[in-house]
Amino acid sequence: MSVAHAVATDSNPALKRLAALTDLDAEAASALDAAARRSRTIRARREVIAEGAICDEALLILAGWAARVRVLEDGRRQILDFLLPGDFVGLGEHRGALVTSAVTAMTDLQVCVAPSADDHPSLHRAYAISRALSEVDLLAQITRLGRLNAHERIADLLLELHERLELAGLAVDGRFNLPLTQELLADALGLTSVHVNRTLQTLRRDGTLSWKGREIILSNPRALSRSVGRGSVRAAITKQA
Amino acid sequence: MSVAHAVATDSNPALKRLAALTDLDAEAASALDAAARRSRTIRARREVIAEGAICDEALLILAGWAARVRVLEDGRRQILDFLLPGDFVGLGEHRGALVTSAVTAMTDLQVCVAPSADDHPSLHRAYAISRALSEVDLLAQITRLGRLNAHERIADLLLELHERLELAGLAVDGRFNLPLTQELLADALGLTSVHVNRTLQTLRRDGTLSWKGREIILSNPRALSRSVGRGSVRAAITKQA
DNA sequence: CGACGCGTTGAATGTTGTCAACATCAGTGG
């Protein structure tokens, strides 16, 4: 990862993540940097983009958390996945495509338009890897909901978030900022908030994690990862880069 | 959908599906037709491609069913999604990418190498729409597992399969061939085969469906779709084309 | 025939959801 160019990889989590996915050349990095300077803020709980909208350009998340959400007619809600700094909104879609699910800001959000990768091979690579990772995470979500129990679901999701935030420099040693309520966690995990609450309590009691305010600490991510049997595809893709 | 060219859209479900996604020009259709002539057979239960393999080219499924499967260390199994005639294996991945999950043949399978879309704009469009649909289906699977109960999960999945097979001309009026055991259905739905069995019985009793041998009949797909509150994103994307 | 895969059934158990109440805290306006 070259730091010769004058772009602030360290102060910009999104840029840091993309640089971690593949070697960005100076051009690509400065294109991203320029894009980031034209950023826009979206308030928490606002919709970033609606289901069924037409998508012409992808957005890059610079700061804050968003989520893709589906709401059933009777009010049941499912969070499909979370979008973190360095992730894209609508990157999968081809130009002019319908957006396949609503994206909502979970916190105040800072986004910019993702620069076109057309004349930047290294950006193109970074986008491709980012897409691949987000598919891996969707598949992991399916396995979580289909075959893990409440304890495992919570541990596995927190591990995933930790791995992802680590890439952007936003998690260290099992510690990171988790700006979610137990109810949102429940909506992501296919559980009720009551059950999430109870399960969290046992995870706290047995020393697996602590969570006060918005700071969460996983006592031993490695060990937890092994004990939950968390897959290694993410790591393989990240290292391949 | 032009049928002027000499390509057998009607006898080839895969071609029929792609033609239904977007208007294929004669060149694209004959490229697909040529590719289909160099097909390969894979026996049921064999692995089509292993997780972690390197993917250089996408495969097109001409006949038979496959599935992406994830198996946990302790033997629990989750079917991530099904791949039907006209679907692609490894289309999402960029060249040289790691395959993100094993693909297994559920029946004897006929596949061919998907022709490159580089110099066929209409193929490119078809592939893009196909990718978009498969993402929609992944998101639907997440909602199914996270927020629907056993009855709803079964109905919703069968409706999805019906919609998808309809595009390829393999389902008509709620009737299609379902080459799965109750156990495989359970692995896709995050349930046990015992519970799937019991739930199917009540669905049969109340007249929602019948299933004998491999033929399944949904009595009233429209009504069922409404009663389950099944989303319409698939339809929107298909119509957009 | 026997072995095997698949579907079916019953009884007991375990996991998760529901409902309702209360605790805590931050913010708001009187």
Add this chain to the structure above:
DNA sequence: CCACTGATGTTGACAACATTCAACGCGTCG
């Protein structure tokens, strides 16, 4: 400064949903 409000977390009792285990029927195939 306090009372009030709303969002979030916590708890208990109970019901609903789903799994487990074990057994048996039925057909196919060697």
